[in-house]
Amino acid sequence: MYVTIPGDKSPIAFHARLPKAKLKATNSIETFFKAGAYLFYEGDPVKCLYEVKTGILRQTRLLEDGRRQVIAFGYPGDIIGFPVDGLHHTDCDVLADTRVQRYNHAALENSTRDPVLHNELVQAALREIGAMQDHFMMLGRKSAAEKVASFLWVLSERVGLDQGQCRLVSLPMNRADIADFLGLTTETVSRSLSQLRKDKVIAIEGIHNVMILRPKALRGLSEGLDVMIA
Amino acid sequence: MYVTIPGDKSPIAFHARLPKAKLKATNSIETFFKAGAYLFYEGDPVKCLYEVKTGILRQTRLLEDGRRQVIAFGYPGDIIGFPVDGLHHTDCDVLADTRVQRYNHAALENSTRDPVLHNELVQAALREIGAMQDHFMMLGRKSAAEKVASFLWVLSERVGLDQGQCRLVSLPMNRADIADFLGLTTETVSRSLSQLRKDKVIAIEGIHNVMILRPKALRGLSEGLDVMIA
DNA sequence: CGGGTTCTTGACTATCTTCAACGAAAGTGG
DNA sequence: CCACTTTCGTTGAAGATAGTCAAGAACCCG
Numbered sequence: 001m002y003v004t005i006p007g008d009k010s011p012i013a014f015h016a017r018l019p020k021a022k023l024k025a026t027n028s029i030e031t032f033f034k035a036g037a038y039l040f041y042e043g044d045p046v047k048c049l050y051e052v053k054t055g056i057l058r059q060t061r062l063l064e065d066g067r068r069q070v071i072a073f074g075y076p077g078d079i080i081g082f083p084v085d086g087l088h089h090t091d092c093d094v095l096a097d098t099r100v101q102r103y104n105h106a107a108l109e110n111s112t113r114d115p116v117l118h119n120e121l122v123q124a125a126l127r128e129i130g131a132m133q134d135h136f137m138m139l140g141r142k143s144a145a146e147k148v149a150s151f152l153w154v155l156s157e158r159v160g161l162d163q164g165q166c167r168l169v170s171l172p173m174n175r176a177d178i179a180d181f182l183g184l185t186t187e188t189v190s191r192s193l194s195q196l197r198k199d200k201v202i203a204i205e206g207i208h209n210v211m212i213l214r215p216k217a218l219r220g221l222s223e224g225l226d227v228m229i230a
Numbered sequence: 231m232y233v234t235i236p237g238d239k240s241p242i243a244f245h246a247r248l249p250k251a252k253l254k255a256t257n258s259i260e261t262f263f264k265a266g267a268y269l270f271y272e273g274d275p276v277k278c279l280y281e282v283k284t285g286i287l288r289q290t291r292l293l294e295d296g297r298r299q300v301i302a303f304g305y306p307g308d309i310i311g312f313p314v315d316g317l318h319h320t321d322c323d324v325l326a327d328t329r330v331q332r333y334n335h336a337a338l339e340n341s342t343r344d345p346v347l348h349n350e351l352v353q354a355a356l357r358e359i360g361a362m363q364d365h366f367m368m369l370g371r372k373s374a375a376e377k378v379a380s381f382l383w384v385l386s387e388r389v390g391l392d393q394g395q396c397r398l399v400s401l402p403m404n405r406a407d408i409a410d411f412l413g414l415t416t417e418t419v420s421r422s423l424s425q426l427r428k429d430k431v432i433a434i435e436g437i438h439n440v441m442i443l444r445p446k447a448l449r450g451l452s453e454g455l456d457v458m459i460a
Numbered sequence: 461c462g463g464g465t466t467c468t469t470g471a472c473t474a475t476c477t478t479c480a481a482c483g484a485a486a487g488t489g490g
Numbered sequence: 491c492c493a494c495t496t497t498c499g500t501t502g503a504a505g506a507t508a509g510t511c512a513a514g515a516a517c518c519c520g
Contacts, residue, residue: 005293014314061367063235065454069367084244084360085353108356111341111348118341123315125355126338130314132362137291137299139369140413144508175467183370188508190468207467207517224295374476405499415477420500437485437499 001073001158002135003150003182006219016079016128018051018120029102039081039092039100046083048102049121052076055098056172059090060180070181073173074098075158079124083108096172139183142224147182148192149221152202156212167212196221231303231388232365233380233412236449246309246358248281248350259332269311269322269330276313278332279351282306285328286402289320290410300411303403304328305389309354313338326402369413372454377412378422379451382432386442397442426451 004014030053033039039050039057050057057074071090074080080092083105107114108121138150152169160167171178175186182189193210196202201218203211212218234244260283263269269280269287280287287304301320304310310322313335337344338351368380382399390397401408405416412419423440426432431448433441442448 061363063367063371063453067367067371069370071363071366082356082359084357089360089363108352109349111345115341119339122338122352122355125352125359126312127314128359129312129355129362130319132359132366133291133301133319135366136301136362136369137293137297139366140299140410141293141297174465180370185509186467187469187510191508194468223293224297404497416499417478417501418476421476424500 001075001078001154002131003138003147003154004131004134005137006153006157006222014127015077015131016082016124017077018079018124031100031102033094033098033100035094035097037094039094040088041091042088044088046081046086046088046105048105049082049108050074050080050100050102052078052080053099053101055100056095057092057098057100058095058173058177059092061090068180069183070177073177073181079121079128081105082125082128095177144182144184144188145192145195146222146224147184148178148189149196149201149218151178151182152196152210152212153215153219153222156215156218160212163211165213167215169210169212171208171210231305231308231384232361233368233377233384234361234364235367236383236387236452244357245307245361246312246354247307248309248354261330261332263324263328263330265324265327267324269324270318271321272318274318276311276316276318276335278335279312279338280304280310280330280332282308282310283329283331285330286325287322287328287330288325288403288407289322291320298410299413300407303407303411309351309358311335312355312358325407374412374414374418375422375425376452376454377414378408378419379426379431379448381408381412382426382440382442383445383449383452386445386448390442393441395443397445399440399442401438401440 001015033055040046042061052074054076057078057080059071059074059080061069061071072078072080073095074092080100081088103117103121107117108125111118138147142150155169155171156167160169173181175189178184179186179189184192193202193204196218197204199217201212201214201221203213205211231245263285270276272291282304284306287308287310289301289304289310291299291301302308302310303325304322310330311318333347333351337347338355341348368377372380385399385401386397390399403411405419408414409416409419414422423432423434426448427434429447431442431444431451433443435441
């Protein structure tokens with residue numbers, strides 16, 4: 001999952017994914033991973049791609065001095081594990097118990113064996129590129145407050161639970177994960193959330209649940225329309 | 231071209247590209263664009279992909295309030311124009327007169343017509359994803375000085391001219407382009423370059439040419455090793 | 461319940477941006 | 491080709507935003 005730019009055309013959900021229509025089970029196996037487990041490490045040869053069915057994954061990349069970037073969270077529907085010259089290019093571990101569908105990497109690299117699956121995986125890779133381009137905008141050009149609002153907005157659209165006027169969003173990752181995803185510190189994430197709470201845009205229920213009280217205001221803030229807090 | 235993380239394995243040059251070995255000319259046409267011309271706009275249907283042969287392209291994305299992100303520069307060897315649901319997802323214009331090789335988009339979307347070209351384009355898309363993941367780290371986790379040093383380092387590896395101890399890098403884009411690529415302001419880019427000049431890491435020759443005087447120091451600075459200026 | 465972790469908040473600092481001025485470079489028209 | 495205009499780049503000063511450091515509160519787990 002990336003922080004994409006909301007548009008009127010696409011509801012919001014462009015990201016690496018497969019169509020819901022059932023693909024042939026050939027070359028695919030469903031597997032379960034417990035929270036904390038690693039699916040792969042940077043540099044591992046890619047053996048398969050993963051479609052998240054339930055749960056949440058975390059893809060990270062590290063610098064030698066310890067700085068970390070969370071590349072993406074893997075939410076249900078996301079495809080994870082595209083090879084770069086045959087190798088994984090990030091670490092990937094499990095934030096919340098996860099079921100994945102595995103697809104043999106050969107389906108991506110070789111078009112002859114299962115052309116339908118192959119084409120779907122290629123389309124997923126292309127959507128991944130598009131979603132990452134939007135994420136660049138967020139990382140390079142948005143303020144801390146806008147980043148946090150954008151993040152909550154995307155989550156609320158992708159996995160939020162409808163509660164009448166409001167939407168409930170679960171944040172199973174910790175503040176450091178959010179910070180490393182948005183290019184901030186944990187303190188800044190915390191302060192931005194507190195500010196949204198003070199402005200009555202959200203309510204924080206426990207640490208891992210956020211109620212979006214005013215979705216339109218949140219979306220406005222995600223685009224820098226500070227007027228929306230009024 | 232993205233700001234990738236230098237590694238000992240890959241010299242540096244992983245990015246969307248095709249092998250130098252000549253591909254069949256089927257489905258491909260060479261075309262010339264003058265500086266200032268647009269190859270496509272966001273939302274245009276994708277008719278072909280472009281391999282930059284000579285010159286430099288610029289891919290950008292805009293927010294409604296005018297903020298801009300330069301998604302990538304297109305240097306010789308780069309592949310530009312991957313479709314997202316069949317549409318272009320950025321604007322693309324020409325920074326310096328450019329020759330491109332055009333590949334029919336069908337070669338990417340349809341594996342049967344020209345399987346060799348299709349596979350090469352898929353590999354290029356996957357390398358694009360890998361390069362963008364590294365770029366996330368730069369945007370999210372590097373300081374202004376590190377960003378500018380990283381940018382110069384990548385350029386020097388990709389298109390720098392060997393001058394004995396030194397390397398000459400051309401910067402045909404203006405400071406605003408560099409700023410919008412790195413997530414900075416023009417002033418900060420300018421100040422960072424001036425600092426590198428004061429530290430005798432680079433020499434600025436005219437506005438659009440930088441001589442890398444101490445490549446190892448530059449690479450160190452790109453990773454935050456401030457010790458390297460000594 | 462207790463100990464360790466994570467989260468929040470405050471005070472302070474550093475970094476980067478903003479605003480402004482000036483000079484250099486590039487474009488334009490006579 | 492030169493004078494004029496405009497754009498672009500650099501630098502300084504001031505301000506804002508986000509980061510750092512530190513302490514206490516909330517949360518989690520055995």
